[in-house]
Amino acid sequence: MEYNMNGMTEQEVMNDVLATEKQIIGNYGTYVSEASCQNLRNELTKIVTETQQVQFEIFNAIKAKGWYNIKNAPLTDVQQAFTKFQQVKNQI
Numbered sequence: 001m002e003y004n005m006n007g008m009t010e011q012e013v014m015n016d017v018l019a020t021e022k023q024i025i026g027n028y029g030t031y032v033s034e035a036s037c038q039n040l041r042n043e044l045t046k047i048v049t050e051t052q053q054v055q056f057e058i059f060n061a062i063k064a065k066g067w068y069n070i071k072n073a074p075l076t077d078v079q080q081a082f083t084k085f086q087q088v089k090n091q092i
Helices: 011-036 038-063 075-091
Strands: none
Touching: 011 038
C-alpha cells in the first residue's frame, strides 16, 4: 500500500476526488436552476456537462482498478424505478 505526502492511499485520494466532483455537480445544478440570465444558464450548463464527463472518467478509473464494485440491477427493478419516476413527473 503506497501513501502520498498527505498520508492517503491512491484509492483514498481517488475516492475523495470522485466525491468532490459529485458535490461540484450538485452545486452547479443549483446555480443553473437559480440563474436568471439565459446566457449564464447556458454557460453553467456547459460547465455541468464537462464536470459530469470528468466525474465519469474518474469513476471509470476507480472501477478499472477494482475499487468500485457495482452490480447491474435486474431489468424488472429498472422498469419499476422508471415507472415510479414517470408517475411522479406526471403528477408535477
